[in-house]
Amino acid sequence: MIRVPACPTGTGSGTTIFTEVTALAQRTGAVNLGQGFPDTDGPPAMLEAARTAIAAGANQYPPLAGLPELREAIVTQRALRYGTHYDVDTEVLVTTGATEALAAALLAHCAPDDEVIVFEPYYDSYAASIALAGGRRRVVPMRPDATGRFGFDPDDLSAAVSHRSRVLLLNSPHNPTGTVFDAEELAAIADCCRRNDLVAVTDEVYEYLTYDGAVHTPLATLPGMRERTLSISSAGKTFSATGWKVGWVCGPAHLVEPVRRVKQYLTFASGTAFQVAVAQALGTQQPWVRAQAARLQTNRDRLRASLVATGLTPYVCQGTYFLQADIRALGTADGIRFCRELPHRAGVAAIPSAVFYDDPADGLPIVRFVFCKKPEVLDEAARRLAGLTTPYHQEAV
Numbered sequence: 001m002i003r004v005p006a007c008p009t010g011t012g013s014g015t016t017i018f019t020e021v022t023a024l025a026q027r028t029g030a031v032n033l034g035q036g037f038p039d040t041d042g043p044p045a046m047l048e049a050a051r052t053a054i055a056a057g058a059n060q061y062p063p064l065a066g067l068p069e070l071r072e073a074i075v076t077q078r079a080l081r082y083g084t085h086y087d088v089d090t091e092v093l094v095t096t097g098a099t100e101a102l103a104a105a106l107l108a109h110c111a112p113d114d115e116v117i118v119f120e121p122y123y124d125s126y127a128a129s130i131a132l133a134g135g136r137r138r139v140v141p142m143r144p145d146a147t148g149r150f151g152f153d154p155d156d157l158s159a160a161v162s163h164r165s166r167v168l169l170l171n172s173p174h175n176p177t178g179t180v181f182d183a184e185e186l187a188a189i190a191d192c193c194r195r196n197d198l199v200a201v202t203d204e205v206y207e208y209l210t211y212d213g214a215v216h217t218p219l220a221t222l223p224g225m226r227e228r229t230l231s232i233s234s235a236g237k238t239f240s241a242t243g244w245k246v247g248w249v250c251g252p253a254h255l256v257e258p259v260r261r262v263k264q265y266l267t268f269a270s271g272t273a274f275q276v277a278v279a280q281a282l283g284t285q286q287p288w289v290r291a292q293a294a295r296l297q298t299n300r301d302r303l304r305a306s307l308v309a310t311g312l313t314p315y316v317c318q319g320t321y322f323l324q325a326d327i328r329a330l331g332t333a334d335g336i337r338f339c340r341e342l343p344h345r346a347g348v349a350a351i352p353s354a355v356f357y358d359d360p361a362d363g364l365p366i367v368r369f370v371f372c373k374k375p376e377v378l379d380e381a382a383r384r385l386a387g388l389t390t391p392y393h394q395e396a397v
């Protein structure tokens with residue numbers, strides 16, 4: 001039997017901290033800044049397109065690879081935005097969210113005992129998918145620099161590679177740190193992949209959600225990388241439709257074909273009407289996406305100001321839905337305990353970043369807040385957090 005790692009802060013009954021914090025937020029009426037989904041809907045024309053598609057009978061299985069119109073839209077988007085070209089029939093595959101694309105890519109390209117390199121902290125599904133594939137996780141630590149931006153040391157990357165390394169998994173813009181990997185970092189990663197003949201799997205679900213002029217560059221655009229990279233993205237974050245679960249993977253045919261064979265027996269295919277709507281949105285809703293990124297940047301600033309006012313120390317966030325903060329100035333270093341108590345103490349819920357580490361101790365004083373919520377929700381959270389200014393250790397709980 002393949003063992004999927006339990007969440008380090010799970011209760012032992014298979015409940016993750018996400019479930020626990022959400023339940024706690026509901027029980028206490030806390031403002032939930034824990035889970036990463038927006039509380040407003042995506043572009044109205046996209047929602048209407050899905051309703052129209054359902055009414056017009058788009059309710060049966062789509063093709064395994066996805067509707068041709070959506071594959072066309074994805075290939076066009078990658079070409080226009082990044083200058084990377086893919087064949088509509090053999091080099092793009094529509095999936096049930098980025099989650100299925102990631103799982104299928106790992107199941108297809110990681111054999112038992114192969115090593116997969118991931119940057120830590122990492123998105124929670126990575127460890128589970130690597131375990132399902134029978135692979136071994138090798139982490140490259142990300143740490144904050146003097147400005148508070150998380151990055152990695154190229155020596156740590158070299159040290160993580162061995163003769164068993166097969167896949168490198170890169171998430172940029174990065175959840176939970178908010179880092180957008182820069183040219184120098186990407187060059188070091190590409191160099192490592194080329195020299196060690198690694199398959200790169202890139203999670204680019206926040207490709208449009210970058211702030212302050214930060215630019216997302218797909219790893220596949222670097223020299224020699226298109227031929228060894230599977231680029232994964234999804235409509236969920238781009239169009240504020242996380243429940244639609246329309247994702248995709250692009251790459252050279254020899255890497256996509258094995259993913260297709262796995263995907264065939266995971267879900268086969270899903271979301272016909274949503275695929276119709278996303279195909280239209282990719283071509284027509286860029287102005288909405290730009291406006292949404294600007295709204296999120298304003299939200300980030302609003303949340304950052306309220307965290308600073310509360311005495312927390314926010315890190316740099318260049319993209320995504322997430323802002324991390326250090327809690328030590330409040331007189332505690334235990335983010336897990338802090339997040340279990342925060343709904344009671346302040347009426348706000350957040351996620352301890354420790355859950356994104358192999359060893360929770362490495363991320364213990366860091367807490368992750370989301371800002372993909374309405375401005376009035378963030379203002380209410382700010383009002384509530386303002387009541388937490390008393391040094392944390394002086395208050396009995």
Ligand SMILES: *Cc1c(COP(=O)(O)O)cnc(C)c1O
Pocket residue numbers: 036096097098099100123171175203205233234235236237242245246247
């Ligand atoms: C939300 C998220 C996903 C999941 O994307 P879906 O399309 O909803 O499956 C994958 N990776 C990261 C980093 C995410 O934050």
